[in-house]
Amino acid sequence: MGALAIKNVTKNFGDTHILKGIDIEIESGQFLILVGPSGCGKSTLMNIIAGLESPSTGEVHIGGRMVNNVAPKDRDIAMVFQSYALYPTMNVRQNIAFGMETRGVPKKEQDEIIARVAKMLQMDHLLDRKPSQLSGGQRQRVAMGRALARDPILFLFDEPLSNLDAKLRVEMRTEIKQLHHRLKTTIVYVTHDQIEAMTLGDKIAVMKDGVIQQFGSPQDIYEQPANLFVASFIGSPSMNFIPCHLAEQNGALGVSLQSEGEARFIALPQAAKLVGAVGKKVILGIRPEQFDVVIDSGDSLACKVHLTEPTGPDTMVLTQLNGVEVCARLHPRDAKGPGETVRLQPDVSKAVLFDAETEARLA
Amino acid sequence: MSNPTQSAHYGFAERWLPRLVLAPSFLLTIFFVYGFIAWNGYLSFTSSRLLPNFEWAGIVQYQALFASERWWVAVKNLFIFGGLFIGGAMAVGIFLAILLDQKIRAEGALRTIYLYPMALSFIVTGTAWKWMLNPGLGLEKLMHDWGFANFTFDWLVNTDMSIYTVVIAAMWQSSGFVMALFLAGLRGIDESIIKAAQIDGASLPRIYWKIILPALRPVFFSTLMILCHIAIKSFDLVMALTGGGPGFASDVPATFMYSMAFTRGQTGLGAASATMMLMTVAAIVVPYLYSELRGNRNA
Numbered sequence: 001m002g003a004l005a006i007k008n009v010t011k012n013f014g015d016t017h018i019l020k021g022i023d024i025e026i027e028s029g030q031f032l033i034l035v036g037p038s039g040c041g042k043s044t045l046m047n048i049i050a051g052l053e054s055p056s057t058g059e060v061h062i063g064g065r066m067v068n069n070v071a072p073k074d075r076d077i078a079m080v081f082q083s084y085a086l087y088p089t090m091n092v093r094q095n096i097a098f099g100m101e102t103r104g105v106p107k108k109e110q111d112e113i114i115a116r117v118a119k120m121l122q123m124d125h126l127l128d129r130k131p132s133q134l135s136g137g138q139r140q141r142v143a144m145g146r147a148l149a150r151d152p153i154l155f156l157f158d159e160p161l162s163n164l165d166a167k168l169r170v171e172m173r174t175e176i177k178q179l180h181h182r183l184k185t186t187i188v189y190v191t192h193d194q195i196e197a198m199t200l201g202d203k204i205a206v207m208k209d210g211v212i213q214q215f216g217s218p219q220d221i222y223e224q225p226a227n228l229f230v231a232s233f234i235g236s237p238s239m240n241f242i243p244c245h246l247a248e249q250n251g252a253l254g255v256s257l258q259s260e261g262e263a264r265f266i267a268l269p270q271a272a273k274l275v276g277a278v279g280k281k282v283i284l285g286i287r288p289e290q291f292d293v294v295i296d297s298g299d300s301l302a303c304k305v306h307l308t309e310p311t312g313p314d315t316m317v318l319t320q321l322n323g324v325e326v327c328a329r330l331h332p333r334d335a336k337g338p339g340e341t342v343r344l345q346p347d348v349s350k351a352v353l354f355d356a357e358t359e360a361r362l363a
Numbered sequence: 364m365s366n367p368t369q370s371a372h373y374g375f376a377e378r379w380l381p382r383l384v385l386a387p388s389f390l391l392t393i394f395f396v397y398g399f400i401a402w403n404g405y406l407s408f409t410s411s412r413l414l415p416n417f418e419w420a421g422i423v424q425y426q427a428l429f430a431s432e433r434w435w436v437a438v439k440n441l442f443i444f445g446g447l448f449i450g451g452a453m454a455v456g457i458f459l460a461i462l463l464d465q466k467i468r469a470e471g472a473l474r475t476i477y478l479y480p481m482a483l484s485f486i487v488t489g490t491a492w493k494w495m496l497n498p499g500l501g502l503e504k505l506m507h508d509w510g511f512a513n514f515t516f517d518w519l520v521n522t523d524m525s526i527y528t529v530v531i532a533a534m535w536q537s538s539g540f541v542m543a544l545f546l547a548g549l550r551g552i553d554e555s556i557i558k559a560a561q562i563d564g565a566s567l568p569r570i571y572w573k574i575i576l577p578a579l580r581p582v583f584f585s586t587l588m589i590l591c592h593i594a595i596k597s598f599d600l601v602m603a604l605t606g607g608g609p610g611f612a613s614d615v616p617a618t619f620m621y622s623m624a625f626t627r628g629q630t631g632l633g634a635a636s637a638t639m640m641l642m643t644v645a646a647i648v649v650p651y652l653y654s655e656l657r658g659n660r661n662a
Contacts, residue, residue, distance in 0.1 A: 050558075050562060051562075052558050052562075072561050072562045073562060073563065073564030073565075078562065079558070079562050081558065083555050087559075087578075088556075088578045089574070089577035090574075098560070098563055098574075099562075099564060102564040102565050146559075146563075158555075
């Protein structure tokens with residue numbers, strides 16, 4: 001059995017169902033991300049794994065052991081909190097040592113562990129400072145050090161980077177990933193930030209309303225989203241969702257797209273999966289980078305640019321297709337200014353289709 | 364700017380208006396607080412009896428004060444009362460706050476109930492406790508009526524114990540207030556700190572003792588300050604509960620000062636005891652204010 005297995009876990013508070021049957025299993029050494037909007041139950045699930053809350057039904061296994069009735073301290077886990085949760089009256093050294101003292105680790109061994117952890121996280125010079133004398137990034141580091149000192153079989157990170165400023169967040173993200181590569185421990189990481197989810201995870205569980213919408217590798221989730229929610233949540237800028245009707249024309253299944261200038265029927269290569277859905281309302285999902293600028297008319301549409309958002313390497317161009325705002329990620333060289341027209345060709349081979357009513361994926 | 368007279372006029376108002384507004388209260392405070400403190404201080408160096416007499420008499424009143432057995436009883440009582448009241452109210456208050464902090468139901472109602480005694484005046488508290496502790500009227504009579512004929516609880520009329528009844532009543536009155544202060548402090552503690560300590564394996568008592576209470580140090584000191592000055596100023600509770608009696612067994616400096624200055628015609632002696640009380644309060648408050656103000660400047 002893997003490092004962590006969650007079997008049909010539910011959590012109810014009275015009539016409120018926070019978790020509705022969660023099943024997750026990961027192998028030892030994997031980096032699991034729980035991602036979702038606030039209120040999706042990811043933090044509750046984290047607390048259940050940590051033992052800070054107990055599940056209403058279902059089982060949690062850590063390292064092959066059923067831990068439903070095991071206290072947090074005996075689960076061999078360590079946790080890093082969003083607010084760092086450093087003990088305010090203790091200095092960094094005492095913060096790291098507190099758990100070891102409680103577990104009765106000999107003083108000499110404690111000192112060795114503190115020295116090792118401090119060296120690993122480059123915070124030797126901070127050991128005698130109080131948390132209030134540290135910057136946000138340093139506090140984060142200390143919180144991680146405290147977790148590392150435990151040397152657990154499972155690390156839990158509860159939105160550890162949310163309180164940091166943007167630049168530091170990117171640096172710490174890299175650092176966490178490097179740490180994981182070095183230590184090869186199993187990590188469960190809760191975040192609402194889809195970029196963190198994509199960059200860090202071996203496995204991502206996208207959650208919404210107490211249900212896992214999709215569980216898979218980052219690339220899977222990006223390219224093969226299970227439903228409209230997953231597709232909209234992962235990726236920035238978000239995937240474009242264009243409402244259309246599935247139709248048949250000259251023996252090919254496709255949809256008709258209409259820009260302000262012209263309308264065009266676009267055949268879809270995923271036709272085999274769509275046969276039953278002809279005539280239905282569907283939503284065509286195209287990522288911003290799946291638009292190309294072309295000169296000839298081919299399958300392309302003349303689109304009027306409403307707004308451009310240059311980011312440096314790419315320029316986001318906002319235009320309209322089938323009456324909804326559509327964002328295309330273009331090379332700055334190809335982008336036109338607002339009011340001008342650009343010919344865009346959607347790369348439908350990677351496009352996905354959703355049922356407009358159930359929001360489930362069709363193809 | 365363009366109109367120099369207008370801006371000069373504006374500057375004048377800006378400079379003088381705050382001073383004008385503050386002047387009456389400033390003058391009143393100078394006269395009625397500091398003026399009378401000084402006057403009292405001067406009186407303590409005269410031989411005033413029933414009426415003030417402004418002839419300098421040196422430190423005779425202080426000599427009389429320090430030779431008075433009643434004064435030393437009052438001082439001893441203040442230490443007994445102050446120590447037990449502050450320690451007791453603090454311990455009970457912190458304990459109640461920790462219990463109320465366990466996410467219990469009806470917390471708001473309970474908090475109000477515990478805080479309510481603070482809304483009563485010390486006179487009401489003193490009178491109510493006087494009835495309850497009166498051997499012929501309250502607890503002792505109740506136990507006798509229930510058939511426990513040998514039960515005695517006569518602290519109120521016992522020379523050695525009467526000061527402790529004041530401690531009981533004062534603790535009853537102030538514990539809820541201490542609880543409210545500490546509860547507010549406990550609410551300010553990040554909940555994930557407790558979670559982290561749980562994962563670190565600390566038991567709940569250890570979490571409170573090693574992590575949470577040390578973090579409440581500022582609350583602890585503010586509460587200590589408030590309780591200290593309640594204890595030193597304590598007058599009405601003693602007057603209502605024991606009247607300083609039996610005899611002068613439960614006198615505290617404030618009641619001593621009152622009886623000397625206003626009922627026994629020893630104005631000079633009363634003034635000297637009042638000066639001693641002022642010095643005691645100053646000895647506690649001045650270092651505190653100093654450290655607070657200096658702390659603020661650094662922050």
